[in-house]
Amino acid sequence: MQRLIFAALSGALFGAGLLVSGMVDTVKVQGWLDVFGAWDPTLAFVMGGAIVPMFIAWRVAERRKTAVLGTPIPAKPAQRLDRNLVIGSLMFGAGWGLVGLCPGPALAAAFLNGSSGLIFLVAMLAAMVATPALRRAMP
Amino acid sequence: MLQQDWIWGLIGGLMIGSAGALFLLMNGRIMGASGIIGGLVDGSGRGNWGERLAFLAGLVLFPPVLAGLYQTVDTRLTDNVWLLAAAGLLVGFGTRLANGCTSGHGVCGISRLSWRGLAATMVYIAAGGVIVLLFRHWLGVI
Known part of the structure; x- marks a missing residue:
């Protein structure tokens, strides 16, 4: 039960942060990517602000080895730049630029984006369901 | 960018980072x-689905409550169905x-x-930048 409460609290705080920071505004997000137009640097402040508490948390977590509720701290993945990381990030960035939505804000604004947001979410979830099959089909 | 936007960006960012630290x-x-969400829908996260669902409930349900409290939020999302569907598929597969x-x-x-995280971040920001350049400044569709 404690795990569920802290998970819900964390999700709520994440969503609140996305709302307060302005990152649910898709035009602001596209503005960050629009280096050759009316560039909007807000996202850099959001990312910078988010990295500070997270940096401290990682230092604490790696010393403790175990989270407060008993789960081991996840091991750092092998630092290898494989093909899927690059291809996947290229695809993700392209979709992000097209409409200004990434998974966090798309979920946080699920009830604020109207039917347009629903179309995006359905497509995103369908692709997520299909990805294991795509991985197997890739040479 | 409005002058106070960066302050709200920083405050919101600190909240996002604190949420990650808590989790x-x-x-x-x-x-x-x-x-x-991916592990929930493709079945790979079956072992801790309750935790995932609780996180998503907080993430999906709290912002509209908060938004209703202080102002109406305009997310300015496009209503172009083709762009939305293509973007959703790209974001889903890509991530x-x-x-x-x-x-x-x-x-x-x-x-x-x-380094993996940093490399991925540089690649998706670059890709997003190219797409905005292409679709906004050359094709004029976004």
Whole structure:
């Protein structure tokens, strides 16, 4: 039960942060990517602000080895730049630029984006369901 | 950018990072939006589905409550169905192939000094920049 409460609290705080920071505004997000137009640097402040508490948390977590509720701290993945990381990030960035939505804000604004947001979410979830099959089909 | 936008960006960013810190230190989980929902829908996260669902409930339900409290929020999302569908598919496939998105690779990866996270972040920002250049300034469709 404690795990569920802290998970819900964390999700709520994440969503609140996305709302307060302005990152649910898709035009602001596209503005960050629009280096050759009316560039909007807000996202850099959001990312910078988010990295500070997270940096401290990682230092604490790696010393403790175990989270407060008993789960081991996840091991750092092998630092290898494989093909899927690059291809996947290229695809993700392209979709992000097209409409200004990434998974966090798309979920946080699920009830604020109207039917347009629903179309995006359905497509995103369908692709997520299909990805294991795509991985197997890739040479 | 309005003058106070960067302050709200910074405050919101600190909240996002604190949420990630809470999830890591209490639950021992990495706060990556695409991983949390992806593992739920493709079945790979069956072992801790309750935790995932609780996180998503907070993420989906709290912002509209908060938004209703102080102002109406205009997300200015396009209503072009083709763009929305294409973008959704690209984001879904892309984040699951790369094992992370802005929260997982960007916030949680870079703060752990993970080169993978930093590399992924540079690649998706560059790709997004090229797409905005192409579709906004050359084709004029976004």
